[in-house]
Amino acid sequence: MTDTGTQMVTVELPWNIEPDASSVINIQQGGHKWTVVNSCFDGTQRVADPVATNHNQTAACGVSHYGGFQYSIVHNNLMTDLRYGLDVYNYGDTENEQHSDFEEHVQPAYFNTYSDNMILNSTYGTHFSIAGIDTTDVADVGAFGSIFQNNTTSNINDTAHWNAGQDTTLRTELLVYEHNFDYGAPVNISVDLGYNTYTNGNTSE
Numbered sequence: 001m002t003d004t005g006t007q008m009v010t011v012e013l014p015w016n017i018e019p020d021a022s023s024v025i026n027i028q029q030g031g032h033k034w035t036v037v038n039s040c041f042d043g044t045q046r047v048a049d050p051v052a053t054n055h056n057q058t059a060a061c062g063v064s065h066y067g068g069f070q071y072s073i074v075h076n077n078l079m080t081d082l083r084y085g086l087d088v089y090n091y092g093d094t095e096n097e098q099h100s101d102f103e104e105h106v107q108p109a110y111f112n113t114y115s116d117n118m119i120l121n122s123t124y125g126t127h128f129s130i131a132g133i134d135t136t137d138v139a140d141v142g143a144f145g146s147i148f149q150n151n152t153t154s155n156i157n158d159t160a161h162w163n164a165g166q167d168t169t170l171r172t173e174l175l176v177y178e179h180n181f182d183y184g185a186p187v188n189i190s191v192d193l194g195y196n197t198y199t200n201g202n203t204s205e
Contacts, residue, residue, distance in 0.1 A: 030068030030107055037075045043082040043122075061087045062119070068107030076116045085119030085153070086126040088112070090142040106130075112146040118154075125153035125160040125185070128172060128194075143172040149179055156185035160204070165193030177202055 003010040009025050019025065041062035062079030064087040065072065079085040090109045109128075119125045130142035142165070153160040160182040165172045172194040182188050182204040191197045 030070070030109075031065070031072060032069070033071045034069075035073045035075070036063050036077060037073070039077045041077065041079045041082065041085075043080065061085075063087070064089065065109055065112065068109055069112060070108070070110045072112045074112070074114045074117060078118050078120075079122065080120045082119075082122040084124050084127045085122050086114055086117065086148075087124075088126075088128045088143065088146070090128075090130040106142045108141070109143045110145055113149070114147065114151060115149045116151065118152045119156070120153075121155045122153075123157045124162055125156050125182070126151065127162045127164075128175060129162075129164040130172065141173045143175065145174050145176075147176045147178065149176070151180045152182075153180070153185060154183040156182065158185070159187040159190045160185040161189045162187075163189070163191045163194040163197060165195070172197070174198065176200075 001009060002012050043060040043062075060082045061084040062077065062082055063074050064084070066087075066089050068090065069088075074086060088109050090107055114126065126148055128143055128146070148161060161177055161180065163172055163175055163177075174196050175194060176198045177189055178199070179201040181202070185204065188204040189199060189202060
């Protein structure tokens with residue numbers, strides 16, 4: 001895409017599928033093909049603050065995809081003392097000046113990989129959610145084809161892996177949870193309006 005206007009979008013390469021008069025063009029603000037690897041995210045000081053007497057009073061997060069991201073990799077990181085270790089928050093953007101109804105369009109989070117991370121002493125291990133979008137005009141898949149693989153969670157206060165769509169029309173689809181290990185979380189994997197979620201070889205004790 002090289003230019004945008006109120007009623008026109010100019011693309012650099014030809015469309016794979018030619019749009020027609022009924023097509024909705026979603027101009028996305030997000031990330032594409034970025035990586036977070038071999039890093040340490042320690043929220044101890046934030047969580048230990050006297051004002052924040054427990055994990056639920058901080059939004060501290062190790063790695064957050066806020067909006068739309070595709071083909072990203074989060075691999076082999078250590079995350080401790082946070083509200084969320086990994087947080088994928090899919091939302092409608094309300095700050096586009098040319099398109100006042102931009103919040104009506106999903107910011108897609110597709111085909112991301114989260115692997116071999118260790119998440120300790122936190123409220124949630126991984127959190128994948130869709131929120132803040134008016135679904136009266138939108139029926140779409142907010143999250144699709146992402147993989148959570150070989151992650152380790154320990155001493156999680158609430159849920160090790162939480163997958164939450166917004167409602168039946170705006171949902172997550174084909175998320176994969178495979179060979180993850182959890183020690184001690186009250187809930188290992190929670191799926192709420194996550195369609196065709198695949199789980200395989202996950203263990204907890």
